[in-house]
Amino acid sequence: MKEITSMTALDLGGHIKAKNISVTEAVKAQIEIIKKREPLFNSYITVLEEEAYSQAEEVQKRIDDGELSWSPLAGVPMAVKDNICTKNIKTTSASKMLANYVPTYDATVVSKLKEAGAIIIGKTNMDEFAMGSSSETSYFGPTKNPWNEKHVPGGSSGGSAAAVAGEEAFYSLGTDTGGSIRQPAAYCGITGIKPTYGTVSRYGLIAYASSLDTIGTLGRNVSDCVASLEIISGHDPLDGSSVEKSSYSYTKSLIDDVKGMKIGIPRDYMGDGLDDDIRKSTLEAIEIFRRRGAIVEECDLSYMEYAIPAYYAISCSEASSNLSRYDGVRYGYRTDEYDDIQDLYMNSRSEGLGMEVKRRLMIGGLVLSSDYYEAYYHKAIKIRRLIQESYMKAFESYDLLIGPTTPKSAPAINDSSSDSQKRKLSGMYSSSINLAGLPAVSIPCGIDKSGLPIGLQLIGNHFEENNIIRAAYTFESEMGGRIRNEKI
Ligand code: GLN
Numbered sequence: 001m002k003e004i005t006s007m008t009a010l011d012l013g014g015h016i017k018a019k020n021i022s023v024t025e026a027v028k029a030q031i032e033i034i035k036k037r038e039p040l041f042n043s044y045i046t047v048l049e050e051e052a053y054s055q056a057e058e059v060q061k062r063i064d065d066g067e068l069s070w071s072p073l074a075g076v077p078m079a080v081k082d083n084i085c086t087k088n089i090k091t092t093s094a095s096k097m098l099a100n101y102v103p104t105y106d107a108t109v110v111s112k113l114k115e116a117g118a119i120i121i122g123k124t125n126m127d128e129f130a131m132g133s134s135s136e137t138s139y140f141g142p143t144k145n146p147w148n149e150k151h152v153p154g155g156s157s158g159g160s161a162a163a164v165a166g167e168e169a170f171y172s173l174g175t176d177t178g179g180s181i182r183q184p185a186a187y188c189g190i191t192g193i194k195p196t197y198g199t200v201s202r203y204g205l206i207a208y209a210s211s212l213d214t215i216g217t218l219g220r221n222v223s224d225c226v227a228s229l230e231i232i233s234g235h236d237p238l239d240g241s242s243v244e245k246s247s248y249s250y251t252k253s254l255i256d257d258v259k260g261m262k263i264g265i266p267r268d269y270m271g272d273g274l275d276d277d278i279r280k281s282t283l284e285a286i287e288i289f290r291r292r293g294a295i296v297e298e299c300d301l302s303y304m305e306y307a308i309p310a311y312y313a314i315s316c317s318e319a320s321s322n323l324s325r326y327d328g329v330r331y332g333y334r335t336d337e338y339d340d341i342q343d344l345y346m347n348s349r350s351e352g353l354g355m356e357v358k359r360r361l362m363i364g365g366l367v368l369s370s371d372y373y374e375a376y377y378h379k380a381i382k383i384r385r386l387i388q389e390s391y392m393k394a395f396e397s398y399d400l401l402i403g404p405t406t407p408k409s410a411p412a413i414n415d416s417s418s419d420s421q422k423r424k425l426s427g428m429y430s431s432s433i434n435l436a437g438l439p440a441v442s443i444p445c446g447i448d449k450s451g452l453p454i455g456l457q458l459i460g461n462h463f464e465e466n467n468i469i470r471a472a473y474t475f476e477s478e479m480g481g482r483i484r485n486e487k488i
Helices: 009-017 023-041 049-064 108-115 158-165 182-187 222-232 276-291 304-325 341-352 355-368 373-397 420-427 431-436 465-478
Strands: 044-047 077-081 119-124 171-176 191-194 214-219 262-266 295-299 400-404 440-447 453-460
Touching: 009 023, 009 222, 023 044, 023 049, 023 077, 023 119, 044 158, 049 119, 077 108, 077 158, 108 119, 108 222, 119 158, 158 171, 158 182, 158 214, 171 191, 171 222, 182 191, 182 440, 182 453, 191 222, 191 465, 214 222, 222 440, 222 465, 262 276, 262 373, 276 295, 276 400, 276 440, 276 453, 276 465, 304 355, 304 373, 304 420, 304 431, 355 373, 373 431, 400 465, 440 465, 453 465
Parallel strands: 077 119, 077 171, 262 295, 262 400
Antiparallel strands: 044 119, 171 214, 191 214, 191 440, 400 453, 440 453
């Protein structure tokens, strides 16, 4: 039998079901690896060692009683991003502001995972309040990329991606507001899926930009990602934007066949700024789809050059409203030094929030102010609509769209040439998809000259996850399965 921690989540789930491995054995193996690797990678803010062992006993009993025969992931250790509320377990959003916050309730996704017998082994590191693309803005220090610790794992779900790639968890939950599942998945050589907005409940997610925030999964391969997505999706009356659908079955689309599928390559995704190695791997991937009988052709989208500015205008505006609740009175950190209520607000926020968050709140405040509302916010939501329409037009002709996930592979930590402004460009192929609310998956499609992974992005029409899952699964099979970092 392979070493437990290098199995896929579904393999381990199968072994647990067949009683070859006990849940406690799986937890023990996972905790040992976490203890060894955490000093290097810092994928977690909180590791739940004791809790995981007691969960293991409970879940084993439920498995033995036949209660969990429906769940393919029962007993498998997994990780939850630290902006998703877990009852009685610290949930910090990687901010000093919430460093001691212990929710009294579980997010809907966490309740669903518990129902399915998942073992939550820890809460993962991230950019503060999910604002960023490198996981360097965490109050708890940066996460490192398991392929090369001198590089970032991406962000904001960097801890969730590094935990899976570094085999510190079998799969994980991340959140994607402008690319934060797909970009770190690409940088860490794993699969990450962002479903259609409204598919997975946001109840219990610490909000960044509510009209864009989406919870999804990261896994070692397409099947793990899809099996876990199936567990967490579904209508939830506690989330006003949750959509009621007749079926949330995704595993049925794990089909190794793309014959006759119509795939578009948006020209905007292959233009200036794209790294040569990534271009080459993307074109090779496209050839594979052609060879397997898909009809692939170039196509045009419009307004893509405005996606990043529109994304930041909208996300910063929503953030400035969402984060106004952190005032030192109702939630989180409170300053020791204040004379009056104004001081209390100001000092609590000045001391409790990091630089990048403050920068965005100031932008959001400006964009929403009466002087600039028309010029910035209103314009941004018009552009959002035009971008949505442009995608809708493309989906009249294509089943899915294909392109790179990021223009470059993972940058070095503290790379002085990559200031916050430049880092924002890593979202140039991902944020328009959030503006349009579409589903997309990133799968590994190669390794660049410096030995870092490259991600391929497949984008589907609303609620047509099935097309991207089928194409991703076919591609992964052609590549001979997941890519594994042999060095770890
Ligand atoms: N990098 C983008 C940002 O900084 C995306 C973040 C996200 O998806 N949470 O806002």
